[in-house]
Amino acid sequence: MKYKHEIRRAFVSSLPVFAGYIALGFGFGVLLSTQGYGAIWALFMSVTMFGGSMQYAAVDILADSVSLLSAAITTLIINARHLFYGISLIEKYKGTGFKKIYLIHTLTDETYSLVCADQLAVGVKNKHLYYFLVSFFDHCYWILGCTLGAVFGSNVSFNSEGIDFVLTALFLTIFVEQWMSNSDRTPAVIGVCSAVLCTLIFKENMLIPTMLIILVALTVLRFVRRDKYDT
């Protein structure tokens, strides 16, 4: 097969997301089915929305049958951080043509981390295909997990307590790798410190204030160290 190498690398890179998405997706499917929405809804939502925390919130949105406007606003708030993810991928995704629409649609926290983790793609020739496959595999795992959860509901129980740590481990590993392979650690420190600070103040609503502080701090950083970054 012509693209065997890209397929294998994308599959291996996305394995941690497989474990995490099957588990989290399954949980979503179970929750959704308790509200009277079956597998076809889990399939529909995971294909079109593709977002972890957003779909969990959507269960309540559907159950309460809120207005379209209020659903839009809730989505805006929960997914606001995604507004900034694409900034890092403008160059990487340049020239992907029609594939770009799908690459954008599948840009979750996990997909973003994988495509930003350059160490995972070392030696991959067709990078665009690799990014596409990683995104596609992530999407498939999520669809599979959500749908299976809704099909089996709470009838199935396998002792998988703690499996969701796999996504924490994924972010942590990529963080450590970036820390080790980069001499400039200030942006990483800014991210961690603002997140800790905002968690203490805003608890579970920490994402938006954290993103804002990160943006301000990185802007200040550029002006303070203009000589370094203006090359």
Add this chain to the structure above:
Amino acid sequence: MTHSEIIHSVLLVLVMALVSFLLRAFPFIVFSGKKETPKFVTYLGKVLPYAIIGMLVIYCVKDISFASVSNFLPYIIAGAVVVLLHIWKRNTLLSIIAGTLSYMMLVQLVF
């Protein structure tokens, strides 16, 4: 569900999907085409992943309760396994699998 309830639910899902997509697409729409991306945006694109992945790590562990040992100790131990193993071997998959297995064993068997 009645007919109109189903239609409203479908519309709700489509609205949520559309807003999710537009948020993700925003930078690509604004900085598209042949014109050169502003230097400041290129700079942000370069440094943001480091900050965002740091944020996501904290986001994952934000519900830790330091009041309960059985809650926070598995996180600390498994987190240390991930970090130390990765510094030692620098094998992404190995660090993730070992960390997750140790976390699962800790919460299921020990605490």
